[in-house]
Amino acid sequence: MSASIKSNQKRQPSRAGRAPEKSIQEQLPELRPGQSTALLQELHILTREGKLNQDTRRKLKQVNHLLQFIEPLLQEALEARGDVSLVDHGAGKSYLGFMLYDLFFAQREVGWVYGVETRAELVERSRELAARLGFDRMRFVATTVQEAMTSDQIPAEVDVVTALHACDTATDDAIAFGLARHARYMVLVPCCQAEVASVLRKHKALTLSRTPLGELWRHPLHTREFGSQITNVLRCLELEAHGYQVTVTELVGWEHSMKNELILARKVSNAKAQASARERLQQVLDELGLQELQQRFGA
Numbered sequence: 001m002s003a004s005i006k007s008n009q010k011r012q013p014s015r016a017g018r019a020p021e022k023s024i025q026e027q028l029p030e031l032r033p034g035q036s037t038a039l040l041q042e043l044h045i046l047t048r049e050g051k052l053n054q055d056t057r058r059k060l061k062q063v064n065h066l067l068q069f070i071e072p073l074l075q076e077a078l079e080a081r082g083d084v085s086l087v088d089h090g091a092g093k094s095y096l097g098f099m100l101y102d103l104f105f106a107q108r109e110v111g112w113v114y115g116v117e118t119r120a121e122l123v124e125r126s127r128e129l130a131a132r133l134g135f136d137r138m139r140f141v142a143t144t145v146q147e148a149m150t151s152d153q154i155p156a157e158v159d160v161v162t163a164l165h166a167c168d169t170a171t172d173d174a175i176a177f178g179l180a181r182h183a184r185y186m187v188l189v190p191c192c193q194a195e196v197a198s199v200l201r202k203h204k205a206l207t208l209s210r211t212p213l214g215e216l217w218r219h220p221l222h223t224r225e226f227g228s229q230i231t232n233v234l235r236c237l238e239l240e241a242h243g244y245q246v247t248v249t250e251l252v253g254w255e256h257s258m259k260n261e262l263i264l265a266r267k268v269s270n271a272k273a274q275a276s277a278r279e280r281l282q283q284v285l286d287e288l289g290l291q292e293l294q295q296r297f298g299a
C-alpha cells in the first residue's frame, strides 16, 4: 500500500530560515480527523503525492459530508441491537463504503458493509482492495439493486440503506429494497430519473387541456426539471406511506454537485401519518396524470 503521507503526521520543527512544514490537516482541510490518507490514495482520491484535484476534492467533500449524516444512524442502530449492517446501492468504486468502514466500522469490531454494484470489474476491484486493507466485514455483490432484493448474500434485515447517485430508477429500487429488508434508515442522494418525465411528456397535451398546472412542465426543459422534482416528491411520499419520517436537505453547496438532494428517512411507524401520505401520493399521481407509475411508487 502506498502511504506517502500519514494521517497523524505532526508539524516538523522548523529548520533555520524555513517555514515549518504544514500538518496533513493543514494541507488538506477537507480531511476528517483520523481519516486514512493511505485509503484515500488507494481510492485515487488523493494522488501519490497526497494532493487532491478538482474532481476528487468535490468527491471527498461530498462523501465526507454524507458520512456525517450516516454515522449517527449507524451508532443508533448499533446501540439498539448490538450490531449494525449497511447496504450501499449503486456502489461504483465504493468510496462511501470504504470511507465509512475506515471511520466507523474499523474501530468497532462489529458491523457489516455491503456494496451492490452491477459492474463486475468494480466489484472485483473493491473485493481486492478490502482484502488488501484487511477490511474483513465488507462484502460486494455483483448484481442489480432489483436482483439484490432476493440475494441471500445480504441479510434479511438491514439497518441502513444508502444510494449515492445510483443511476436513474436504481434509487427507486433501493427504496424497494429498504422496505423489503425492513431498513431502519435510508439515506438517498438521487441521480436523474427519466421515467416520470417521459410519462409527463406522453400525456402533456391531455393534461394541458385539463388543467393550467400542465404549464409547469409544458416546455421540454421544464418537463425534465419538474419530472426530476416530482420524482423525489413521490419517493418521499412513498417512504412516508411506509412509516418513515423524511427529511429533505442539501448534500453540499451547489458548486459541488448538480445532483444535490439528500433524502433522509427514519422508520418511526405512525398509522395515521402513513394513511395520509398514501392518500396524498395517490392524489398527486392522479392530478399529474401519472397513474401508470402507481406500482413504481407503491401507491
Ligand SMILES: C[S@@+](CC[C@H](N)C(=O)[O-])C[C@H]1O[C@@H](n2cnc3c(N)ncnc32)[C@H](O)[C@@H]1O
Pocket: 089, 090, 091, 092, 093, 094, 095, 116, 117, 118, 119, 143, 144, 145, 146, 163, 164, 165, 166, 167, 170, 173
Ligand atoms: C454515478 S455512479 C455512483 C457511484 C457511487 N455511488 C459514487 O457516488 O461514487 C452510479 C453507479 O451505479 C451503478 N448502477 C446503476 N444502476 C444500477 C443498478 N440498477 N443496480 C446496481 N448498480 C447500478 C453504476 O454501474 C454506477 O457504478
